[in-house]
Amino acid sequence: MGRSPCCEKGHTNKGAWTREEDELLIAYIQAHGEGCWRSLPKAAGLLRCGKSCRLRWINYLRPDLKRGNFTDEEDELIVKLHSLLGNKWSIIAARLPGRTDNEIKNHWNTHIKRKLLSRGIDPLTHRQINEQAATRSIDRASSAAVLRQDAKTDNEFPYLNQNNPDGEKYPDLNLELQISPPSSHPPRKEETTDIKIICFCSSLGLQNSKGCTCGAVGIEHLRFYA
DNA sequence: AATACTGGCAACCGCCAAGTA
DNA sequence: TTACTTGGCGGTTGCCAGTAT
Numbered sequence: 001m002g003r004s005p006c007c008e009k010g011h012t013n014k015g016a017w018t019r020e021e022d023e024l025l026i027a028y029i030q031a032h033g034e035g036c037w038r039s040l041p042k043a044a045g046l047l048r049c050g051k052s053c054r055l056r057w058i059n060y061l062r063p064d065l066k067r068g069n070f071t072d073e074e075d076e077l078i079v080k081l082h083s084l085l086g087n088k089w090s091i092i093a094a095r096l097p098g099r100t101d102n103e104i105k106n107h108w109n110t111h112i113k114r115k116l117l118s119r120g121i122d123p124l125t126h127r128q129i130n131e132q133a134a135t136r137s138i139d140r141a142s143s144a145a146v147l148r149q150d151a152k153t154d155n156e157f158p159y160l161n162q163n164n165p166d167g168e169k170y171p172d173l174n175l176e177l178q179i180s181p182p183s184s185h186p187p188r189k190e191e192t193t194d195i196k197i198i199c200f201c202s203s204l205g206l207q208n209s210k211g212c213t214c215g216a217v218g219i220e221h222l223r224f225y226a
Numbered sequence: 227a228a229t230a231c232t233g234g235c236a237a238c239c240g241c242c243a244a245g246t247a
Numbered sequence: 248t249t250a251c252t253t254g255g256c257g258g259t260t261g262c263c264a265g266t267a268t
Contacts, residue, residue, distance in 0.1 A: 050253090059236075089256075101257085
């Protein structure tokens with residue numbers, strides 16, 4: 001039945017990691033690789049919860065981390081992906097080599113969100129705030145015109161200023177969400193209605209890229225089931 | 227110089243899906 | 248099928264450094 005508990009909470013350190021702890025964790029993972037996080041702390045001589053070790057490694061100690069300031073291109077990509085995915089930080093992070101979900105989440109909350117708001121863009125909906133208020137009465141064409149007039153946005157996030165309404169905001173992206181089941185399990189007819197499939201590699205024009213193994217052209221390997 | 231305020235970020239918490247016995 | 252653990256995720260908190268008063 002099941003497995004034994006994750007960690008002995010009474011005997012673990014908390015708070016900031018010390019240099020010694022970092023060194024122990026790095027040394028252990030370099031010698032044994034990333035494996036069972038549960039048993040790692042004991043094996044590595046750490047008084048930490050396995051979860052804490054995993055987080056420390058993934059967010060801070062991993063050698064392939066980029067660190068440093070986000071570039072404008074990264075900012076732009078984050079906004080694009082966020083407009084498609086919402087707060088799916090891990091998926092967004094997967095498209096930004098060397099960046100972690102936590103890092104991106106923090107960057108979003110401290111920088112990008114504010115930047116969008118200062119441009120009059122709702123970071124939740126990625127629409128012009130005044131446009132939103134008027135959305136009910138303004139047609140899509142005029143909304144696009146509002147976007148076009150925002151020269152600042154043009155400079156900061158050029159993609160936000162495409163002469164396209166909604167899904168056509170990103171001419172370089174395929175924003176079409178297809179609705180269908182996993183290919184290996186053909187759905188019953190009644191199941192297909194609310195099942196969505198999307199390949200973000202393809203959507204971003206990155207099909208056949210390193211991170212995309214689906215091999216699809218314009219179709220989809222990230223799957224969401226309703 | 228002292229204090230209050232603010233922003234940035236590392237780390238924790240709680241939940242959930244998947245895996246296992 | 249059920250009960251349980253693990254790994255992973257997103258939200259939140261708390262500390263610290265920098266800035267303003």
